[in-house]
Amino acid sequence: MWLEERLETLSVRESYILAAISMRHPPETAGNAINSIQNLSGCETHPAGCYEELGRFSLGQASQLPEEVLPYVDFEHIGQQFENEHPGLFIGSIYxxxxxxxxxPAYCGKNTLLPEDSDWSVKLKLASPAVPDGVWLRLPDYDGQTPEKSGEVKLVLEELRVKSLEDCTLLKARCILPEAGDLMKQYDSVTDLVRDGDNLGYVLDEQGQGAPHWLEKFAAALEYENCRTLKFALDISQNLHCYEWVPRGSLKEFAADNLRSHGVSEALIQSGNINLREYGSDLLDASGYMEASGETGYLVRNSQIFVHEYTASVEGSPSWRDILKALPRLEQLSSQAGPEETASARAAMMEALAESGTDGIRHLQTAMEYERCGSLEEAAEIAAHLGSYDFVEKAEFEESVRQELLAKGLSEEMIRSCIDFKAYTAIAYGYDSIYSSYETGLYVHRSAALSQPEQGGICMQ
Structure with missing residues (x-):
């Protein structure tokens, strides 16, 4: 399974390297094949399909010759010298x-763990009219070039016989961070996706320039923010100073520091008569810290400004973690529910609205108002089925109707006194009924039937 999955997603560059390695040392067992694949990063590739091109490449790397001298240079011999000093193999247009x-060896047999394929950020399967089945691009590419000038991308474009990433069709996209969500839905431009994939690769490689516990803190921050897009993950990576982090192994020290700040003697702190671990855990919980799901530590947002470089900041937008405080009605329903129901509803609504932003909150409020929502369970059910409602901006639609009627000769006074905009909207959109929310400024129409199950709550039909 490991071997099949890894071979299926080999990038163009990796395929060239694997072919060269296999011709030098043909793998005789699955273990040999696994080690060959794991050692791909140890090989370098150069844009040369023959000795002359290799000579031009190597000479170009070392010095600049006057153009009038080039016809007298034996590039083929220089290429052969390069091969003697740097043994390798020509595979297609690559050395x-x-x-x-x-x-x-990364793998020593069936009694050892399979190696992790973790030195990547994003994998993209790109296709073109000439190669409809597509090829894989593996990011990041560390040559420091712009996306379409990087070596990895150039190989893909050559293989697909296109000039630009924008000439490619994105067939599949994978990110090493599950929290990055569905990349296929997030990007209209392949170039932008490649650029962000490269940036994520650099971030994961640098890991805060060796900052302690960086990866654990980053993972916890992604969880805390309920991250669901690659751009938001990149923003979080650049703003880790906006979070306080206490590693699980530092619970006792955190508790001890708190006691010291309250004047407790060092002798009592070190006496063993205070359960520092439990005290520290309760202290963090009371301070609003979230325990990371991997039990690596505890994290909370501090007051430092979060700078949005990749995503737009939405002023006043609620934190996903406080989704039950985003609306007065949700807060009221939360106060009437038990801890288990509250936690379940929060998780369900966070998942349902993860990629909808403030529009999702507004739509949820409108639908809850329309359904006369009476419990958190019903609110979660409505959130899960927001796609079954149609929403129309009242002000925007009414203004367009007003302009249309004015153009037909109706006066402002006649429009104000005679036009029922709610009914007009229903007719215009072909709705049999429509609800107008004064709180959100939206019209809403339910396009799928809802019914009350025997045990309460709303269910879709």
């Missing part, structure tokens, strides 16, 4: 340079 030292 694959073998590692200088034999790599250590």
């Amino acid at each position: 694959v340079e073998y590692p200088k030292e034999p790599p250590e």
Whole structure:
């Protein structure tokens, strides 16, 4: 399964390298094949399909010759010299340079764990009219070029026989961060997706320039913010200073520091008569810290300004973690529900509205008002089925109707006194009924039937 999955997503560059490695040392077992794949990163590739091109490449890397001298240069011989110093193999239009030292095996047999494929950020399967089945692009590409000039991307464009990433069709997209969500729905531009995939790769590689517990803190911040897009994940990575982090192993020290701040003697703190671990855990909980799901530590947002570089900041938008405080009605229903029901409803609504932003909150409020929602269970059910409602901006639609009627010769006074905009909206959209929310400024129409189950709550039909 591991081998099949890894081979299925080999990038164009990796395919060239694997072909060269396999021709040098043909794998005789599955273990050999696994090690060959794991050692792909140890090989370098150069844009040369013959000795002359290899000579031009190597000479271009080393020095700049006057153009009038070039016809007199034996590039083929220089390419052969390069091969002697850097053994490798030509595969298509690429020269694959073998590692200088034999790599250590990453997999030693069936009694050892399979190696992790973790040195990537985003994998994209791109297609073109010439190659409709597509090829894989593996990010990041560390050559420091712009997306379409990077070596990895150039190989893909050559393979697909296109000039630009925008000429490609995105067939599949994978991100090493599950919290990045469905990349296929987030990007209209392949170039933008490649750029963000590269940026994520650099972030994961640098890990805060070696900051302690960086990866655990980043993972906890993604969870805390209920991150569901790659751009938001990138923003979070650049704003980790906006979160306070207490590693699980530092619980006792956190508790001890708090006691010291209250004047408790060091002797009593160190006496063993205070359960520092439990005290620290309760202290963090009372301070609003979230325990990371991997039990790596505790995290909370501090007061520092969160700078949005990749995503637009929505002023006044509620934190997903406080979704039950986003609307007065939800807050009221929460106060009437038990802890289990509250937690269940929060999780369900967070999942349902994860990618809808403030529009989702507004739509939920309108639908809850229309349904006369009476419990958190019903609110969660409505949130899960917001796609069954149609929403129309009242002010925007009414203004368009007003302009249309004015153009037909009706006066402002006649429009105000004679036109029922609610009925007009229903007719215009073909709705048999419509509800007008004064709180949200939306018309809403339910396009799927709802019924009350025997045990309460709303269910879809």
